[in-house]
Amino acid sequence: MGKLEPQPAPATMSGQIIFGALPGRASFGGVADPAASPPRKGSAMMATELTTRMLAPEDYPRWVATVAASPDGSVYSLPDYLDALCTATGGRFRVLVAEHNDGHIVGGIALFECDSRYGSFVSPRRLLYYNGLVLSPHDSTCPGHVTARYLQTLDAIERTLAQLRYGRLRFKSRSTCTDLRTFQSRGWSVRPSYTYVVDIGDMPAAWARLDKNHRRLIGRCTEQGLQLTLDDDFDAFHHLHLQTHERKGAPLYLPRESFRQFVETLRARNLGRLYHARLPDGRVAATQLVLTGPHPVSHTVCAGAEAELLSLGATAFLRWRVLEDLAAAGYRANDLTDAELNSVTTFKAQLGGELSLCLEVSRPDQLGFRLGEMAASLPNRARRGVRRALHRSAGGSA
Structure with missing residues (x-):
């Protein structure tokens, strides 16, 4: 894989910037x-x-x-x-x-x-x-x-x-x-959020921090002939992304074709990489989209796995091999993106990442925006209230 190098920005951004009448001012x-x-x-x-x-x-x-x-x-x-x-x-x-x-x-x-x-x-x-x-x-x-x-x-x-x-x-x-x-x-509000960041500046030390069960799974997958590939197989990536959505309720990030164009653009600009863990017969067992670029910290933003092959341990294999590849390319860390209290976050912690505190800053919403958001949420809130009432009623009559 190529070494990490700064990527120049294009001269124009296809009309996405809004400029005002003053030169250089927006x-x-x-x-x-x-x-x-x-x-x-x-x-x-x-x-x-x-x-x-x-x-x-x-x-x-x-x-x-x-x-x-x-x-x-x-x-x-x-x-x-x-x-x-x-x-x-x-x-x-x-x-x-x-x-x-x-x-x-x-x-x-x-x-x-x-x-x-x-x-x-x-x-x-x-x-x-x-x-x-x-x-x-x-x-x-x-x-x-x-x-x-x-x-x-x-x-x-x-x-x-x-x-x-x-x-x-x-x-x-x-x-x-x-x-x-x-x-x-x-008067701005500051709210904490969390993510896991894996230090990959010293890979032997990173391996030592890895959960021992992950090390076992990585070794088993290696013995069974799984390989890391870096390619443009978006269809395989999206198939597993969709599976994860259906299996766990994870969000779909973009409509399929918009997502395809987005990933292709990132790859062309050296800002993103599609990784796959493939079986010897070529089937994709796990997939991952990583954001790269000129900064020494990379970001894993989307991952998926084949439901029929979950017990194989391909996800642990893929995560580790990706970290190795990123380290070889000159990156110093990988942000695993988010650390909510769920099973996925437990998996991230087992990768040896450090829990990092991030701060979200917000000013009070404008009144019209706040009222509009509240009005738009009323139907969903009403449906949730009805479901809770029905649940309590069913429990009381049991």
Whole structure:
């Protein structure tokens, strides 16, 4: 497999960006972007000469370099990835950055926007587990100076985000982004979520952390001739994705053909890999979609297994062989995506991953958006109430 190399962003994004009348500035809802407003006197923006703006496509390569170098970065913040997701879902995106007068980007956030009948909104979703902050590392050896710079950057970003006219604005950053006091102090809510991250910088150490039953299954599958393949067999992948949906109630991420185009685009841009565990006769026993890119942390976002072959242990075999392949390509970690309390998360823990705390930040929904969401949920809430009442009635008459 090829070594990890930064991938340049394309010059344009097929009309997914919305620009306003001011050069280099974006608009939202027909109103000039608040990032174009001058900083307030005495503000952190003025003290450090920081400004915020929505990037034009020609500036995307600088943002890609920022994402690749930041501990907070991920494939989810890359314009190439967001463009593919826009094509698959009908969304759109913009990139808000804070920068010095010399153009050096010190932080930012990629905003993937969707529309509903109640207004535009920004929120994590399937295939967009993180949509949060990316801060440039600071070279100072003084922790106090580093913290002060980060807080000043967050101040500039928060002031702009607070003025954007979304019905809902929620974002979740990677576990490396922990100091969100700026947002909390200004009325934003901060909620914890969790994921497992496997360190693959030292594979012998990673093997030692692996659950002993997983090691046994991996050895058995190897003896039986299972092999790891990296290919474009989307049909096999989607077949097992659909099986998992039917067997466990797992969500279908996208309509079939939209999903196919999405995966093909990611593969063409070196942002995604389809892995399979194949039997000697070529049948696929397990499958996995991994997001890659220029950042050293990869992300496993979708997996499936053949129901008739579950006892074989192919899923454990595939997970481990994929980690080996990613490590050989230069990746340092693999985010297993989410850690809800269920059987899948138990399996993830057995892979030797570290439980990581991620923070989701949200401002209060606009009133119209909140009321619309409540009204839309009433039929489902009523049906659940009826089912509970029927269940209690049946229990009482038994």
